[in-house]
Amino acid sequence: MAKPALMRSMPQIAHVDVNCFYASAERAFDPSLEGRPLVILSNNDGCAVTRSPEAKALGIATGEPWFKLAPRAKEWGLVAKSSNYELYGDISARVMELLGRYSAWLEVYSIDEAFLGVKGEPDQLLPLGRTIRDAVRRHVGVPVCVGIAPTKTLAKLCNKWAKNNPAFGGVCLWEAVPHDVQDNLLARLPVDEIWGIAGRLTRRLNVLGIFTVRDLVRADPVMIRDKFSVVLMRTVLELRGTPCIPMEEERIGRDQLIFSRSFATPVTTAEGLRQVLGIYGQQASARLSKHGLQAKVLTAFAATSPFRQQEQAYPSVCVSLPTPTADPLLLARAAHALLPQIRDGLKYAKAGIMLTDLRPSGNQPPLEPFENPHEERGIGPLLEDVSKRFGRGSIGLGHAGIKTGLDWTMKRDMRSPRYTTHWDELPVVRAA
Amino acid sequence: MGVIVGPRVIDAGASLFSVLISPVAVAAGFPSPAQDYFDGRIDLNAHLIKDITSTFVVRVTGNSMEGAGISDGDELIVNRALEPKDGSVVIAVLDGELTVKRLRITARGVVLQAENPRYPDIKVPALSDLTIWGVATRCLHHV
Structure with a gap:
């Protein structure tokens, strides 16, 4: 017979996310960055996407262009790093692996945050939150905060409080916060701080006299639905403690695969884009093989820069593949269906492919006549093998295979070593 | 081609290609007598790494740890989750740098020792004054 205490305890949701994820991942391997203002730059070293608390204290805003910050960096002691996606991806995977040990019910929500289904009384949940926090810090080396509440929206809110209020010690359990304190905190929180509320919606709420989260909690849910x-x-019901947003399984994040990059210098010809799309086809193939997946639908797209004084164009094409495939040649060929739409002379700043309708490979072998000839020869894994051993861009398909002179690849001048994924870039420890 | 494919590869749902070259799928002729004994090659990850999530590989520069068999250019396998104990080879943060030392915890205090008489010991009032980044479990020494 189950204990009455356990029967009473409702399932709760823990929201865990890494504090200033990119900056923390950098610091985990370079302690000299500890305590210094640090910004991580977007693709092509464009603007600050992550700021350490010290950088925030300097008044640096998210999205501030690096060329504006660079002249004062020395005077501030500001350090900038290019995005190190290999490192962040691996650290993220380690954090998620670790979180998975604490709950069978894990939803990876983004690269640095996850929801976990947890169960227990407040006097069990608070220690659990602290255990998770300590474990991630110790095992992987990055700091996280934990919010635990009956709903996802409240769990996210609690996490925010835990981050902004040192008194919580990094873990905030909704049920352990006294009612008057809850009320006070909600009254101080602008409504746009809530998950899923932004911009125009905020202004429309303000018109109705709803400015703070407390105002929203007290609003009539039916009126909110109608208006x-x-x-x-x-969201209103979730804030009142009624779970409305279900947990989703981790695989949901894998039902599509997107490769999309901005270019360091614009691509102006269909021939240039042919190369780009060829490489994306190759990379997508490698990613699919890794997860044992095949795709049935490919979407290719490109876009001109919205910031340039020129004609804008956003061509895209959706190709249904003859059979589900992970073959790099077929994926590249499908992506090339975009090319007739590309007009020479326009400056394309971005292109990408998206694969959808993913399914496990090998379940249903295609009929003989439709068997794709290249897969049999293992070209995808072979390309991946060579790339891994000799570096990205050392081998490629057709037009993608040109090693020199690709002027559109991403600029990452200030990238730290890829400490955990490349043998020749391991962290260095001093024996002195 | 010199490729050995055991039954496990097929279980893993590999491509048609590997099925074709697998000894199991070959209907004609004798199956390899070694087939039943093949259970995968030695996997260094399985033997050298206890917890892959908290394990990192670092590279040593300098020769202050020669006495422990750790030379310039060697790689260390470091588990960040392990509790450092007296005698552990640890990666400690000193002046913002990752440094490898032997940790000594005695009644008289905590010492970070070099394993080379030419390098002095570093005395620390208490373990809590130290940031231990991780504990080395193996040295990949270049012979």
């Missing part, structure tokens, strides 16, 4: 949407009504 706004069922989505916002769910």
Whole structure:
């Protein structure tokens, strides 16, 4: 017979996310960055996407262009790093692996945050939150905060409080916060700080006299549904402690695969884009093989820079593949269906491919006549092998295979070593 | 081609290609007598790494740890989750740098020792004054 105490305890949701993820991942391997203002730059070293607390204290805003910060960096002692996606990806995977040990019910929500289903009384959940926090810090070396509440929206809110209020010690359990303190905190929180509320919606709420989260909690859910949407009504109910946003399994994040990059210098010809799309086809193939997946639908797209004084164009094409495939040649060929739409002379700043309708490979072998000839020869894994051993861009398919003179590849001048994924870039420890 | 494919590869749902070259799928002729004994090659990850999530590989520069068999250019396998004990080879943070030392915890205090008489010991009032980054479990020494 189950204990009555356990029967009473409702399932709760823990929201865990890494503090200033990119900056923390850098610091985990370079302790000299500890305590110094640090910004991580976006693709092509464009602007600051992550700021350490010290950088925030200097008044640096998210999205501030690096060329504006660079002249004062020395005077501030500001350090900038290019995005090190290999490192962040691996650290993220380690954090998620670790979190998975604490709950069978894990939803990876983004590269640096996850929801976990947890169960227990407040006097069990608070220690659990602290255990998780300590474990991630010790095992992987990055700091996280934990918010635990009956709903996802409240769990995210608690996490924010835990981050901004040192008194919580990094872990905030909704049920352990006294009612008057809850009320006070909600009253101080602008409504746009809530998950899923931004911009225009905020202004429309303000018109109705809803400025703070407390105002929203007290609003009539039916009125909210009629005037706004069922989505916002769910948010109100979630804030009142009624779970409305279900947990999703981790695989959901894998039902599509996107490769999209901005170019260091614009691509102006269809021939240039042919190379880009060829490489994306190759990379997508490698990623699919790694997860044992095949794709049935490929979407290719390109876009001109919205910041340039020129004609804009956003061509895209959706190709249904003859059979599900992970073959790099077929994926590249499908992506090339975009090319007739590309007009020479326009400056394309971005291109990408998206693969959808993913399914496990090998379940249903295609009929003989439709068997794709290249897969049999293992070209995808072979390309991946060579790239791994000799570096990205050392081998490629057709037009993608040109090693020199690709002027559109991403600029990452200030990238730290890829400490955990490349044998020749391991962290160095001094024996002196 | 010199490729050995055991039954496990097929279980893993590999491509048609590997099925074709697998000894199991070959209907004609004798199956390899070694087939039943093949259970995968030695996997260094399995033997050298206890917890892959908390394990990192670092490279040593300098020769202050020669006495422990750790030379310039060697790689160390470091588990960040392990509790450092007296005698552990640890990666400690000193002046913002990752440094490898032998940790000594005695009644008289905590010492970070070099394993080379030419390098002095570093005395620390208490373990809590130190940031231990991880504990080395193996040295990949170049012979």
